[in-house]
Amino acid sequence: MPHPLHPDLQTLASQAAEGAGFQVCGLELLTHRIPMTLLVQLRLADGGDVSLDNCASFSGVLGDAIENSGLLQDPYVLEVSSPGVSEQLSDDRDFRSFRGFPVSIRYRDTKSGGDNEREGLLLERDEENVLLNVRGRTVRIPRPDVISVKLVTPKEA
Template identity: 65%
Template structure:
């Protein structure tokens, strides 16, 4: 169950992040910690990575905004970070960012059973996920794809 102030804090963070060129990827108010931790995860709106300097800069801006808004009446620690590398690729940005990386695609075959296909991610378009499997292009219809996960390269 989210903290009762989650939506109010998000309404403060999201436009502030957008104003300085970031997308809000995650927000948690971790009340099981003492003091409470406000965990904010950002991505640059135009793609790329979040640097430590970006996190520090945004932390200062957000800290001032939280103090001015007076939403949190208890002590808290503010943590600003990148969401890190996702295990499962979900959106177009993930598929662009991880082109050439080894992936495992969980596929549903025509009989309803599941199996895994491994290869290097080439792209995802409207119709299919394209992999390089041992030097050959393999096309998997998007309608058959259950999930795409990053994997470790196979040892030879």
């Protein structure tokens, strides 16, 4: 269950990020740590990668915004970072960046009604399908049927 302050912190961080040319792509409040820790992941607003200097400058901006808002009364640690590389592909940027990489696609099989999984090389994702190269053949999986797409370690032939 998310912390009750999570939505307010998310809104505050998103507003601060927008004003500074960033986009918040993850926020987590770890109250089990002493002092509690606020983890914020961000990207550049244009979708580009974030540098260490970007993280440092946004940390100051967000720290000031939190102090001025009075949302966190107890001591806390603020950690700002880039999201790094996730195994899960979710946005268009991920699909462009990992073209040609081995992936596993979990999808709903409309014929059987159950879930199925396919592995192959990611070709692309368009408006209608995710295209996969499976042993030299192009396999199209309709986007509405896709449950998840994740990077996998290539298997030896």
